Amino acid sequence: MTLDRRSFLKLIGAGAGAAGLPLIGRAAELMPKSGKRVVVIGGGYGGTIAAKYIRMADKSIEVVMIERNDHFVSCPFSNLYIGGILKDLNPLTIKYDKLAANHGVKVVQAEVTAIDAAAKVVTTSKGTVSYDRLIVSPGIDFRLDEIKGYDTAAMEAMPHAWKAGPQTVLLRKQLEAMKDGGTVVITVPLAPYRCPPGPYERACMVAHYLKQSKPKSKVVMLDANPDITSKGGLFKKGWKDNYASIIDYRPAKKVTEVDAKAMAVMIEGIEEVKGDVINIIPPQRAGQIAVAAGLVGDDKNWCPVNPTTFESTKQAGIHVIGDACVAGAMPKSGYSANSEAKICATNVVALLNGKETTELSGINTCYSYITDKDAVSVAGVYAVKEGKIIAVPNSGGVSPADFSATKIEAIYAESWLKNILTEMST
Ligand SMILES: Cc1cc2nc3c(=O)[nH]c(=O)nc-3n(C[C@H](O)[C@H](O)[C@H](O)COP(=O)(O)OP(=O)(O)OC[C@H]3O[C@@H](n4cnc5c(N)ncnc54)[C@H](O)[C@@H]3O)c2cc1C
Structure with missing residues (x-):
């Protein structure tokens, strides 16, 4: 099924059920009609934040976030479930209804099957949608042949x-x-x-x-x-x-x-x-849709990007964030994806409005549990230098070695999870 832009809008405006395109939330009715549209692929750590922050920065831009599932389960803290510390995955699961209701993000549950960079059109299992700029945050897939x-x-x-x-x-x-x-x-x-x-x-x-x-x-x-x-x-x-x-x-x-x-x-x-x-x-590589769209570099695994805008160096008008991109010294983490999403959103809005872009000031903290009460962490601050993302010297480091004395890192870790999942879902 192929829909032009007007038909697609009509379809998502019709809401869930009516035309078989399940919109999560009823945000379509809240949306202003606008000439500018950003499509976001993936509703995980990167995609949710990019979608939300574009709408927070400029309500005149229409944002359509396409995600294959109707909910998202966080990998961070999933090891605690495997270790029997968390009894189920409920504390790690978010829905998208508030992104729609609070920010007017149009959330579409569909599989993205192709990206046409020249025509600026995304094909999904439910129809096609055109974009002015595209943000791709599909996470990882596996190199099973290895x-x-x-x-x-x-x-x-x-x-x-x-x-x-x-x-x-x-x-x-x-x-x-x-x-x-x-x-x-x-x-x-x-x-x-x-x-x-x-x-x-x-x-x-x-x-x-x-x-x-x-x-x-x-x-x-x-x-x-x-x-x-x-x-x-x-x-x-x-x-x-x-x-x-x-x-x-x-x-x-x-x-x-x-x-x-x-x-x-x-x-x-x-x-x-x-x-x-x-x-x-x-072994892993960028999510399959990024590979299929020709966004990966010479290594055939990860997507090279401009370190300030996160625009692909392979395809104009497409930005790649999160695990899928090559972000220099920034590790492939949920917190990095969140940080990259914010600078990408800021610069996508700037580019659509003909304004100057802003340099990255990236951040990452990653907590790991040792026992049910002890955790450790690594933190870093990142900036662009000579066209590359580098760790700012003396800006980060690891938590103290006497971690079992204070238990404070585990308290910070729980608070980190609560904050970041709330930011993604409200
Ligand atoms: C065990 C484990 C523990 C971790 N712990 C931490 C931690 O403590 N702290 C931390 O910061 N990070 C942690 N991470 C890493 C973190 O999970 C990832 O870095 C983060 O999820 C990357 O965000 P993303 O947006 O790139 O991908 P994701 O969050 O995976 O989101 C990608 C989304 O895109 C959707 N998608 C993909 N392709 C398509 C398509 N074709 N059509 C429609 N939808 C599509 C997927 O369904 C998914 O919802 C952990 C990871 C693991 C495995």
């Missing part, structure tokens, strides 16, 4: 749980069903990947659960990297203090093949490791 045998069936036997939702629940169920004395294997891909400290926090949370409920069990962590990629000193201390007999960390072990029937992984064709529960975190 792990032989890891297909969609194998994912059910050996979950990745690297996109929060059903996969997260599956991994938790497998841990609950495992016998005491079992082995949990966690594999880590070569960086860059979504959330550098995430796999090591996961090892902590799995070990925390095993220590409480299945104390004869072990975690074998096979890391393709030569060492822990973030907060290494703090994780090593946390493991030594709490999980010395549980976590067996093996660096420079790149998993290249799986056998889901045998519950085994193969390291570069020479070493086999078996597990009772196997969590494969596969």
